[in-house]
Amino acid sequence: MKILLVFIMVLFGSILTLSAQTSYSIKGTTIDTALKLKLPNVNVSILNAKDSVLYKFIWTAEDGSFSISNIPAGEYILLASYPKYADYTEKFTFDPAKNIHDFGIINMQSNGNLLKEVLIKGEVTAIKIMFLLLKIIISMKTAIFFLILPLR
Numbered sequence: 001m002k003i004l005l006v007f008i009m010v011l012f013g014s015i016l017t018l019s020a021q022t023s024y025s026i027k028g029t030t031i032d033t034a035l036k037l038k039l040p041n042v043n044v045s046i047l048n049a050k051d052s053v054l055y056k057f058i059w060t061a062e063d064g065s066f067s068i069s070n071i072p073a074g075e076y077i078l079l080a081s082y083p084k085y086a087d088y089t090e091k092f093t094f095d096p097a098k099n100i101h102d103f104g105i106i107n108m109q110s111n112g113n114l115l116k117e118v119l120i121k122g123e124v125t126a127i128k129i130m131f132l133l134l135k136i137i138i139s140m141k142t143a144i145f146f147l148i149l150p151l152r
Contacts, residue, residue, distance in 0.1 A: 028044075
């Protein structure tokens with residue numbers, strides 16, 4: 001009987017210890033920056049900040065929202081990726097006062113909007129060299145032509 005009582009107390013104590021460990025959650029919504037449309041099926045991943053190893057991932061719902069729970073305390077990186085959009089990354093840690101870290105609205109920028117300007121620089125010296133080579137080739141053909149012409 002004493003053994004059963006000790007076993008029940010140990011079991012009860014371990015249940016209390018496990019329930020005392022705090023787990024955290026994150027949530028947010030992904031939208032297109034330019035069109036202000038909510039993006040469904042965005043891959044939202046949580047990576048450990050110290051080694052970038054994947055901890056958990058989820059796809060956003062049809063309304064662009066996501067929620068991941070049962071995350072232990074620590075430093076993490078949120079990575080949101082979607083085809084034809086730039087990846088969104090943000091480092092975060094959990095606040096002991098709040099169990100939920102709300103990212104709010106995550107603006108996803110289209111890859112087409114990333115490159116706004118292209119600057120092409122040319123070198124004048126390269127053009128001059130090509131022009132000189134062309135002149136030399138033409139003058140050599142002319143010289144060969146005039147050498148062959150009298151032989152006819």
